[in-house]
Amino acid sequence: MTHQQHMKSDISYKEVNEDVVRTMTKSGAGYYIALFLSMAGVVFLWLLPWAYQIYTGQGVTGLQTPVFWGIYLTNFIFWIGISHSGTLLSAILFITQTPWRRSIYRSAEAMTFFSVLTAAIFVFVHMGRPWNFYWTMPYPNQRQIWLNFQSPLMFDVFAISTYMTASMMFLYFGSIPDLAAVRDRVTGWRKELYGALSLGWRGTDAEWHWLNKAYTFFAVLIIPLAVSVHSIVSWDFALSKVPGLNKTIFAPYFVVGAIYSGSAGIVTLMVILRKTLKIEKYITTNHFDKLGMLLLVMSLLWSYINILEVFTGWYADTSFENEALKYRMFTPPYAYMFWLMIFTNTFMPLLLIFRKIRASIIISLIISLGINVGMWIERYLIITTSLPRKFLPYMWHDYSPSLTEISMTIGSFSFFITLFLLFIKLWPSVSIYEVKEDIGIPMKKEGH
Amino acid sequence: MGKAVLGLFTYVDDMLAAADKLKKSGFSGITIFSPIPLGHEIEHVLGERKNYVRYFTFFGGVVGFFFGTLLAFGTAALYALPRGGRPIFAITPTLIISYETTILFGVLFTMLGFMLFAKLPSYKKKVYDPEVSIDSFGLLVDVSEAEINDVTKILKELGANEVKRVEEK
Numbered sequence: 001m002t003h004q005q006h007m008k009s010d011i012s013y014k015e016v017n018e019d020v021v022r023t024m025t026k027s028g029a030g031y032y033i034a035l036f037l038s039m040a041g042v043v044f045l046w047l048l049p050w051a052y053q054i055y056t057g058q059g060v061t062g063l064q065t066p067v068f069w070g071i072y073l074t075n076f077i078f079w080i081g082i083s084h085s086g087t088l089l090s091a092i093l094f095i096t097q098t099p100w101r102r103s104i105y106r107s108a109e110a111m112t113f114f115s116v117l118t119a120a121i122f123v124f125v126h127m128g129r130p131w132n133f134y135w136t137m138p139y140p141n142q143r144q145i146w147l148n149f150q151s152p153l154m155f156d157v158f159a160i161s162t163y164m165t166a167s168m169m170f171l172y173f174g175s176i177p178d179l180a181a182v183r184d185r186v187t188g189w190r191k192e193l194y195g196a197l198s199l200g201w202r203g204t205d206a207e208w209h210w211l212n213k214a215y216t217f218f219a220v221l222i223i224p225l226a227v228s229v230h231s232i233v234s235w236d237f238a239l240s241k242v243p244g245l246n247k248t249i250f251a252p253y254f255v256v257g258a259i260y261s262g263s264a265g266i267v268t269l270m271v272i273l274r275k276t277l278k279i280e281k282y283i284t285t286n287h288f289d290k291l292g293m294l295l296l297v298m299s300l301l302w303s304y305i306n307i308l309e310v311f312t313g314w315y316a317d318t319s320f321e322n323e324a325l326k327y328r329m330f331t332p333p334y335a336y337m338f339w340l341m342i343f344t345n346t347f348m349p350l351l352l353i354f355r356k357i358r359a360s361i362i363i364s365l366i367i368s369l370g371i372n373v374g375m376w377i378e379r380y381l382i383i384t385t386s387l388p389r390k391f392l393p394y395m396w397h398d399y400s401p402s403l404t405e406i407s408m409t410i411g412s413f414s415f416f417i418t419l420f421l422l423f424i425k426l427w428p429s430v431s432i433y434e435v436k437e438d439i440g441i442p443m444k445k446e447g448h
Numbered sequence: 449m450g451k452a453v454l455g456l457f458t459y460v461d462d463m464l465a466a467a468d469k470l471k472k473s474g475f476s477g478i479t480i481f482s483p484i485p486l487g488h489e490i491e492h493v494l495g496e497r498k499n500y501v502r503y504f505t506f507f508g509g510v511v512g513f514f515f516g517t518l519l520a521f522g523t524a525a526l527y528a529l530p531r532g533g534r535p536i537f538a539i540t541p542t543l544i545i546s547y548e549t550t551i552l553f554g555v556l557f558t559m560l561g562f563m564l565f566a567k568l569p570s571y572k573k574k575v576y577d578p579e580v581s582i583d584s585f586g587l588l589v590d591v592s593e594a595e596i597n598d599v600t601k602i603l604k605e606l607g608a609n610e611v612k613r614v615e616e617k
């Protein structure tokens with residue numbers, strides 16, 4: 001691949017340091033208002049309803065026979081899905097040495113970590129008795145509740161905790177040189193903090209060498225990991241016998257959907273970041289052009305798998321499969337949601353074929369938000385249109401989420417936003433050293 | 449306490465030329481500081497470095513695989529849960545568990561390898577100039593008392609902006 005210019009070439013190394021440190025140390029009133037609102041959202045929309053649910057019992061949710069998986073698990077899959085692009089994309093683009101990765105990957109990786117965290121908390125919310133979570137931990141115990149390693153839910157425990165650990169380390173080790181650069185430029189408590197976090201990094205040739213080698217291995221290990229994580233999440237459903245869930249296509253369907261929604265999440269986040277942090281010179285329309293192409297490809301893949309899923313179910317022509325499809329595609333309110341999803345995820349992204357649309361930041365933002373609305377609906381439909389229509393009609397029962405569940409769904413967005421707002425002040429959200437690499441190595445003689 | 453000389457350069461090619469010259473004159477304790485990774489450029493001058501981290505990654509992966517297998521099979525062995533004629537020791541689901549632990553331990557051992565070889569974390573005071581995290585490229589050369597002036601001269605001739613005498617602990 002030829003080297004392309006992704007930023008204005010007249011940026012100096014010093015300017016990069018100053019700009020990134022500025023995003024961390026200077027915050028206006030707007031920042032504090034946003035932080036206050038999002039934290040209030042966490043308390044009132046998430047923590048208090050959760051406390052109410054724990055105090056009263058799971059009866060405050062809309063869950064009842066036969067639907068015991070509802071909006072909480074929708075959110076769980078949604079947030080795991082969002083997490084997928086950050087680290088995965090960063091790893092793939094690192095290995096293929098794609099230059100436009102450099103200024104966006106740090107916040108994309110943070111997005112991964114925070115959304116896995118949000119997703120993991122939904123498991124606890126769903127659990128009902130969250131203080132018993134340690135029953136899923138793999139250690140021999142005295143209560144004779146031995147873990148069943150043949151259950152997809154157990155696979156999930158391993159997959160998610162591995163993914164969380166690995167994506168955290170990928171984020172952290174890639175940031176060490178930048179934490180050192182920040183350490184050299186701040187004072188007071190910040191100096192102490194970044195001094196400790198940067199582990200005493202000095203930028204010697206040996207340190208760079210080993211960091212590069214270790215980072216490459218992280219990247220190589222994370223790609224199969226990310227694919228396995230969403231495959232395993234899909235097996236929570238696909239390894240059951242429920243019509244509409246027992247599908248062989250589910251693992252790739254989920255992986256593609258996850259990368260799709262994650263990439264859309266990156267676009268949304270980049271639009272907001274570049275504006276609010278005033279880093280337009282590092283994240284340019286060229287980045288949106290490339291991300292737009294990626295979204296287009298993922299959209300086509302996702303639509304293809306979606307068509308296949310419906311087609312194979314319809315072609316089988318069994319009464320329960322037909323019922324599940326009819327319920328999902330032609331019964332209100334699910335029909336409205338289904339066709340809205342098809343509109344936002346299959347038709348709207350087709351606009352990205354045009355270069356002008358990809359270069360327009362506001363249209364990119366609208367399309368990316370639409371995609372994530374659609375992806376949330378997809379996960380909601382998977383759960384809520386399958387379980388209420390099991391084999392025998394006497395078991396049929398519709399599910400509708402209660403106010404507590406809806407409130408916690410909105411609260412999870414507050415939680416994610418709070419974490420991200422804290423992140424942009426505590427962590428260099430644009431990679432200093434890799435942006436410098438993009439600018440070029442300073443040589444006296446021409447010819448680089 | 450070893451004596452050393454630190455030269456700060458603006459241009460990478462100047463700095464590498466100086467490193468090359470000093471290496472050819474027989475100085476072995478050369479350390480390069482840079483704000484960006486310069487892997488290939490440095491290896492041309494100072495020679496190739498081996499990649500020992502990969503042994504850690506591989507070993508971690510192997511350990512992780514056996515850890516996962518042992519955990520799943522061990523639990524089944526300690527308390528057999530018969531479920532409708534299904535195997536007590538099921539291979540397929542165990543492979544999924546060990547797949548995850550292979551990656552988990554691979555990542556953890558890679559991290560360990562990195563810290564060991566890069567000698568991090570290290571909070572002792574060492575030779576460092578904050579300029580090298582902005583836009584300067586540093587060349588640190590271990591010298592004896594007698595060589596200080598020669599090395600300083602070479603560094604200055606080859607384009608160093610600033611040359612400092614430093615003490616290494």
